[in-house]
Amino acid sequence: MATDVITLITNDHRKVEALFERLKKEEGDAKATVAELHALLTAHARAEEDRVYPDLDAHHGLEEHKEAEVLLDELVRATPGTLEFRQTLEKLVESVNHHVEEEESDLLPQLAQQAGDKRLQELGKAFQQRRDEELQALMSVQDGGDVTKAELYEQAQEADIPGRSQMDKEELKEAVRKNA
Ligand SMILES: [Fe+2]
Numbered sequence: 001m002a003t004d005v006i007t008l009i010t011n012d013h014r015k016v017e018a019l020f021e022r023l024k025k026e027e028g029d030a031k032a033t034v035a036e037l038h039a040l041l042t043a044h045a046r047a048e049e050d051r052v053y054p055d056l057d058a059h060h061g062l063e064e065h066k067e068a069e070v071l072l073d074e075l076v077r078a079t080p081g082t083l084e085f086r087q088t089l090e091k092l093v094e095s096v097n098h099h100v101e102e103e104e105s106d107l108l109p110q111l112a113q114q115a116g117d118k119r120l121q122e123l124g125k126a127f128q129q130r131r132d133e134e135l136q137a138l139m140s141v142q143d144g145g146d147v148t149k150a151e152l153y154e155q156a157q158e159a160d161i162p163g164r165s166q167m168d169k170e171e172l173k174e175a176v177r178k179n180a
Pocket of ligand 1: 013
């Protein structure tokens, strides 16, 4: 299933925003959400840098990715519920929102204009591959090699398994296994 790169990038942006919302509302396990956010944002940024920005000559985005990375690291180290955590989250949200806005209002339309449908699909495939490779590597580091809930959720999402957001780790594992 090939999808164009613009759809894939935009989907990631919405996913990141949903994670931000969860953290802001202090829903669920903040540490797990931060881990998921960290993996997703890092994989997304790597894939953009390696596979998409070269087509755009977008050096500017790199600086923003660095800034977000520093803030992400701070957030990973901060204790949920503390002032430090909230302030770091606020800065990260601001930085990432700015980047998302710029990409969606400027870089992605530019890309849509200059690249044909075929190229957008090709870039989509390359972006997805790079992103998933990075995600896999990050997840296995976080979890000492075992598969994480975030990773399983990601797989469930790709397979479009119904009811996935209500499942716990074991249920996700089972659903993904059955679907394979
Ligand atoms: Fe992006």
